[in-house]
Structures are given as C-alpha cells and as structure tokens.
Amino acid sequence: MIVETLSLENWRNVRAAQVEFDPGLTLFTGPNAQGKTNLLEAVFLLATGRSHRTSRPEELVSFEGDHAYLRARIRRPSGGYQLTARIDGGRVTRQREGKLFRRGQDPLGDFAAVLFAPEDLLALKGAPADRRRLLDLDVGQASLSYRQAHVRYGQVLRQRNALLRTYERPPRELLATWDSAWAQAAVALTRERQKLVERLAPHFSARYGEISGVDPASLEYEPSLKASDSAHALELLAERREDELRRRTSLLGPHRDDFKAGVDGRDLRLYGSQGEQRTVLVAFKLAAVSLLGEGSDGPPVLLLDDVLSELDQDRRRNLLLAATGTQTIVTTTESALAGMQPGMTYAVRDGEYVRTW
Numbered sequence: 001m002i003v004e005t006l007s008l009e010n011w012r013n014v015r016a017a018q019v020e021f022d023p024g025l026t027l028f029t030g031p032n033a034q035g036k037t038n039l040l041e042a043v044f045l046l047a048t049g050r051s052h053r054t055s056r057p058e059e060l061v062s063f064e065g066d067h068a069y070l071r072a073r074i075r076r077p078s079g080g081y082q083l084t085a086r087i088d089g090g091r092v093t094r095q096r097e098g099k100l101f102r103r104g105q106d107p108l109g110d111f112a113a114v115l116f117a118p119e120d121l122l123a124l125k126g127a128p129a130d131r132r133r134l135l136d137l138d139v140g141q142a143s144l145s146y147r148q149a150h151v152r153y154g155q156v157l158r159q160r161n162a163l164l165r166t167y168e169r170p171p172r173e174l175l176a177t178w179d180s181a182w183a184q185a186a187v188a189l190t191r192e193r194q195k196l197v198e199r200l201a202p203h204f205s206a207r208y209g210e211i212s213g214v215d216p217a218s219l220e221y222e223p224s225l226k227a228s229d230s231a232h233a234l235e236l237l238a239e240r241r242e243d244e245l246r247r248r249t250s251l252l253g254p255h256r257d258d259f260k261a262g263v264d265g266r267d268l269r270l271y272g273s274q275g276e277q278r279t280v281l282v283a284f285k286l287a288a289v290s291l292l293g294e295g296s297d298g299p300p301v302l303l304l305d306d307v308l309s310e311l312d313q314d315r316r317r318n319l320l321l322a323a324t325g326t327q328t329i330v331t332t333t334e335s336a337l338a339g340m341q342p343g344m345t346y347a348v349r350d351g352e353y354v355r356t357w
C-alpha cells in the first residue's frame with residue numbers, strides 16, 4: 001500500500017502543508033528542529049492512531065491551534081481511499097472515507113506503517129518497556145485481536161492499579177472482581193503476544209541471517225504471566241498478594257513482559273555488541289515489514305527517521321535493498337546520502353516542505 005498525498009493542519013510546528021509522496025523513495029532533508037520527524041510522526045499516527053514519541057495527543061496540536069487535522073490519500077491494490085485524523089482535546093479520531101473507527105477497532109490492513117528511529121537502536125539494551133513498545137506499535141498492526149486484547153488489558157490494569165493505590169486494604173469483593181477481570185484480560189493478551197512473536201520470529205531469523213551473513217538468530221517471548229488459563233493466573237496472583245498490597249500496584253501480567261533476541265545462544269540484551277544491536281534492530285524492522293506485507297495489500301510504508309546516518313554502509317545498503325518494492329520515506333540532516341536515488345526530494349524549513357526534485 002502507498003500513501004500518495006498528505007495534508008497537515010496545526011500539526012506540531014506545521015501550520016498548513018501539503019505533501020505528495022513517490023511510490024518508491026521520498027527524501028526529506030533539512031537542519032535540526034525543522035519538522036522532519038513531525039512529518040513521519042503524522043504518517044505513523046494515521047496508521048496506528050498513536051504517536052511514537054508521546055502518549056499525550058494534545059502535544060501534537062500546534063501551540064497556535066486548538067485542534068490538528070491530517071488527511072491522506074491511500075492507495076491499495078483493491079482501490080484508493082481517504083484517511084483522516086483529528087486531534088482534539090487529547091483525543092485522536094480517525095475516519096476512513098468519512099466513516100469513524102475507534103482505536104483497536106480498525107480493520108486490519110487499512111493502512112500500515114513501520115517506523116524506524118534512532119531511539120529504537122537503544123531499545124535492545126534498554127528497559128523491557130522499550131522492547132514492548134517496538135512490538136506493540138509496529139508489529140501489533142498485524143493483528144486486530146492483538147490490538148483489542150491490548151486495549152482491554154490496559155483498561156483493566158488502570159482500574160486495578162487505581163484500586164490498589166486508593167486502599168491500603170481494598171474491600172475484598174471489589175478486589176476479587178478486578179482480579180478476575182485482570183486474569184481474563186492478562187491471559188488473553190499473553191496468548192496474543194505469544195502468537196504474534198511466533199509469527200514474527202521466522203521473519204526475524206531470516207532477515208538477521210541475510211544481513212549478518214551467517215549467524216543464526218532467535219526471537220523469544222518472555223511472558224511475565226506463565227499461566228495456562230484464568231484459574232491458574234488467579235493462583236499465581238494470590239502468591240503475589242502481599243507484595244501487591246505493600247507496593248500498591250499490579251506486579252504480574254503483560255505490562256511486565258519482555259523479549260529476548262539471541263545470537264548463537266547469547267542473550268543480546270546482556271552481551272550484544274554495538275554492531276549486533278544495530279543488526280538486530282534493522283532485522284526486527286524488516287521482519288515487521290515482511291509480516292505486515294503478508295496480506296493482499298502489499299507491504300506497509302517504511303518510515304526511516306534519521307536512522308540511515310546511524311548505520312554503516314553495509315547495513316544501510318541492506319536496509320534499502322530489502323525495502324525495494326516498499327514505499328519508503330526517509331528523513332536526514334545530510335543533504336545527500338550516498339547510493340540513494342529518491343524519486344522525490346523535499347527541503348524542510350520551519351514546518352514547510354518545499355519540493356526540490
């Protein structure tokens with residue numbers, strides 16, 4: 001699938017802009033703090049309903065405006081359509097051809113994008129939350145039931161945590177109600193994650209092998225909750241009861257999951273070299289592209305935010321080569337990147353995008 005055009009109003013530092021994209025490679029260049037990342041963030045929000053940088057939608061609205069509006073023209077093999085997003089009062093609403101859909105409810109493959117930013121390169125050795133974010137945002141687009149389970153678990157967890165925070169000793173019946181809601185939602189999301197990682201892992205191993213030449217790599221899910229069903233989950237929860245009451249928060253469940261990337265049996269979270277970390281992330285993003293491209297709508301849009309300058313010649317070439325046939329939108333502070341032949345180039349200045357080629 002391809003994004004043909006995008007218009008932005010009151011989006012971050014963009015007052016009003018219209019941009020057209022090449023079906024192959026489009027390049028955005030300019031100095032720091034001009035609006036390069038802001039543009040990719042807009043495309044990503046249209047795909048996911050979320051920003052990769054903030055969980056507070058109000059930050060996306062320009063300081064001068066009271067709401068932001070994005071409108072894109074999407075083309076799929078089965079036909080084109082218009083996708084819009086409005087950010088107003090901390091809420092994101094997206095519409096397809098004027099028809100509303102809610103987050104976590106959008107039909108699979110409406111519009112998919114994989115975003116690769118320099119901060120992702122730190123995720124492998126970062127906190128588990130950083131690694132979960134990679135999976136949730138990029139790969140989560142491959143499964144509607146995953147997104148639904150994710151939204152549901154988030155709701156239950158917030159309520160349960162509020163209960164634990166409010167009372168030193170929560171009323172027994174109230175706690176039991178939220179325990180069982182938690183158990184159902186936690187088991188459901190853990191299962192969905194398991195399935196998603198199992199779908200992604202072969203793509204990851206293949207991509208890692210291609211890039212590194214030989215090394216066999218694996219991707220494994222490390223669930224916080226190792227329960228076969230809700231009854232079992234409640235038993236495990238009961239073992240943590242005193243801990244939870246003391247710490248006044250939920251200590252078990254998918255909000256504490258982690259993932260492990262291994263090469264030759266080594267855990268790269270602990271032992272990965274800089275080069276291996278980069279290869280893992282490139283392989284992970286390309287695996288997400290392959291997975292999301294499995295359906296009949298073709299590959300997702302690949303958004304590369306300033307990441308090429310962080311990679312050496314080999315990995316850069318591998319990334320762009322693997323992205324052949326995938327619409328790719330690249331930002332960079334360098335005016336030209338060796339070996340790239342963009343179909344369109346824009347200069348970015350102060351929230352304006354000027355076509356230079």
Ligand SMILES: Nc1ncnc2c1ncn2[C@@H]1O[C@H](COP(=O)(O)OP(=O)(O)OP(=O)(O)O)[C@@H](O)[C@H]1O
Pocket residue numbers: 011012013014030031032033034035036037038039059060061062063064306333348
């Ligand atoms: N809500 C907002 N309203 C107005 N301006 C904003 C808002 N949010 C961010 N900005 C501004 O947008 C500018 C451009 O941000 P962006 O992240 O797109 O820069 P960039 O071109 O990617 O730069 P870099 O090369 O440093 O990554 C920043 O100066 C930032 O202060």
Ligand SMILES: [Mg+2]
Pocket residue numbers: 036037038305306
């Ligand atoms: Mg940037």
